[in-house]
Amino acid sequence: MKDEALCRYFTNFPAWERQLKQLRKKSLAGYSDGVIQLKDASDAECQAAEGLLGRRFVPPRLRYKLSDFEKALRASRFAVTDMADFWQRLDGRPLLSNPLQKAVRQDAVQAFFAAEDALPHQPVTRNWLYAMAQDKSNGFQLLAPHIETEKAAAHWLHWVCCALDRLATSSEPEELALCSYAVSTDPHALDGQKPAGHLLLHALAYWKGWSVPSLSRDRLALYRECGLMLDDISCFTVQRGLILALPDGREHPACAQLRQQEQFCLLTSSQISALGAEGLAIADRLWQTYGDRFHLWHMTLQDYQIALSTKPISSSSRLSQLEKVQCPFLQPVAQAILHQKQTGYQEALVERYRSDLVQPG
Secondary structure: OOOHHHHHHHHOOHHHHHHHHHHHHHHHHOOOOOEEEEOOOOHHHHHHHHHHHOOOOOOOOEEEEHHHHHHHHHHOOOOOOOHHHHHHHHHOOOOOOHHHHHHHHHHHHHHHHHHHHOOOOOHHHHHHHHHHHHHOOOOHHHHHHHOOOOOHHHHHHHHHHHHHHHHHOOOOOEEHHHHHHHHHOOOOOOOOOOHHHHHHHHHHHHHHOOOOOOOHHHHHHHHHHOOEEOOOOOOEEEEOOOOOEOOOOOEOHHHHHHHHOOOOEEEEHHHHHOOOOOHHHHHHHHHHHHHHHOOOOOOOHHHHHHHEEEEEOOOHHHHHHHOOOOOOOOHHHHHHHHHHOEEEOHHHHHHHHHHHHHOOO
């Protein structure tokens, strides 16, 4: 908590500004025997120092020891115990010296990785954690800026560790989205452009002894080597007549031209992920076109409740699409989504899809 009287004395007068700057610098460096020195001191700066330290200074030279300043503070009406107490009362928070800041950060980093290492993990995962914590490499640089400021960093690390465990013990390849959902309940958490996705590349590269790939084809090769399937080229759909909206609500310009000319449009999975065409809105438009010939597959209210995630839908344009749903079978789901304002992921329904395919009808 700030000491108002102390703050007024030192921060309301410009004569203390340059002296405080040097005092702070010496304190941060841990120089208890440091010297405060101005070679072009003004009369006001010298008078300010005289008023506290009790000895005369003649401009333009002003010079005194930090220890003398601290001693004068203890004898003053402020009764400051030491420099740590001074900065606490002046700033409202402790001023940690650079060496102490470094020690505190090292403790935070060790505790951060130790918390994950305490969980049950495969040997390759433990080795990767150790390499990051000790060598400050293999993805450490991605986490370092966030370890002390963002709780999300612990989630990123945990998801990637769980994904690495999963891949190291599996004999079958798996879709990246399914792996991502399994470890985080978000099929997009490990996408390449997400922080956890970047970290996953470092973990996979460490596991296989590769350099972290920078080219798209090399990243795909690493995914395949580790049993992750990410085949955007062959994962596509063809549509005609749909209005495909960008996140800002504008219609996609390339798709708009094809729609206006009543041409078919091929869309890869990554293109679709960048669009704001809601699944229910697409299904509703197909129902309006094909009526009873169109069969809805696991798009009931119960399916939404199973697929429900904790990720909120914050876009008003996405929600507004649901208000226009006309299909009577989809309206209960649309109303539930409008009420919950939370995303439902189809990856949660994989077992239901599989059961239908194994036992059709």
